Amino acid sequence: AQSVTQLDSQVPVFEEAPVELRCNYSSSVSVYLFWYVQYPNQGLQLLLKYLSGSTLVKGINGFEAEFNKSQTSFHLRKPSVHISDTAEYFCAVRRSSYDKVIFGPGTSLSVIP
Amino acid sequence: GAGVSQSPSNKVTEKGKDVELRCDPISGHTALYWYRQRLGQGLEFLIYFQGNSAPDKSGLPSDRFSAERTGESVSTLTIQRTQQEDSAVYLCASSSPAGDRNQPQHFGDGTRLSIL
Numbered sequence: 237a238q239s240v241t242q243l244d245s246q247v248p249v250f251e252e253a254p255v256e257l258r259c260n261y262s263s264s265v266s267v268y269l270f271w272y273v274q275y276p277n278q279g280l281q282l283l284l285k286y287l288s289g290s291t292l293v294k295g296i297n298g299f300e301a302e303f304n305k306s307q308t309s310f311h312l313r314k315p316s317v318h319i320s321d322t323a324e325y326f327c328a329v330r331r332s333s334y335d336k337v338i339f340g341p342g343t344s345l346s347v348i349p
Numbered sequence: 350g351a352g353v354s355q356s357p358s359n360k361v362t363e364k365g366k367d368v369e370l371r372c373d374p375i376s377g378h379t380a381l382y383w384y385r386q387r388l389g390q391g392l393e394f395l396i397y398f399q400g401n402s403a404p405d406k407s408g409l410p411s412d413r414f415s416a417e418r419t420g421e422s423v424s425t426l427t428i429q430r431t432q433q434e435d436s437a438v439y440l441c442a443s444s445s446p447a448g449d450r451n452q453p454q455h456f457g458d459g460t461r462l463s464i465l
Contacts, residue, residue: 279456341391
């Protein structure tokens with residue numbers, strides 16, 4: 237069975253500082269990996285996805301993530317955060333196009349002015 | 350183009366009543382998902398449709414919960430005899446298989462359900 241772990245439930249960071257949100261997964265087969273962002277009182281929006289190929293994936297809003305197969309990780313990074321990045325971030329995995337998506341518990345990012 | 354639409358956006362009802370939540374996926378999306386998100390928590394998978402069939406219903410928490418989808422479009426999630434623990438935001442998502450390339454899910458804004 238697949239599972240997703242996001243070790244940090246809350247991450248406070250000062251504006252313009254770098255941030256890394258951690259995600260680890262477990263699966264016996266190859267997976268597709270995603271990061272979603274959820275702003276208050278809204279649904280989820282896709283930030284970026286890893287399907288295959290280059291392990292460094294760039295997404296919207298200046299975010300990027302690196303797939304590390306040996307460490308089964310897919311950490312999300314941004315070199316300089318803005319107040320508007322304050323939101324909940326979810327890591328997710330999927331085994332195939334015809335399978336459900338499993339979400340991590342989420343990390344709440346709070347950007348401090 | 351239009352995204353995933355959910356209605357109602359908010360629903361307040363008394364304990365013991367039945368509720369029906371609706372999801373209109375993006376046109377052409379054959380996969381449809383329902384999730385539950387309790388306050389301050391992550392997404393809890395409920396059920397997944399591929400076309401009109403539901404290959405995975407493993408997340409439905411009890412027999413009070415049911416879902417159906419007709420015409421490979423609209424889906425309804427029904428909760429019978431609601432309980433206070435059913436209070437949550439119910440999110441719907443859809444995706445297109447798009448051949449052999451995996452496609453992300455597109456989410457609606459959710460229905461906020463409050464059971465008094």
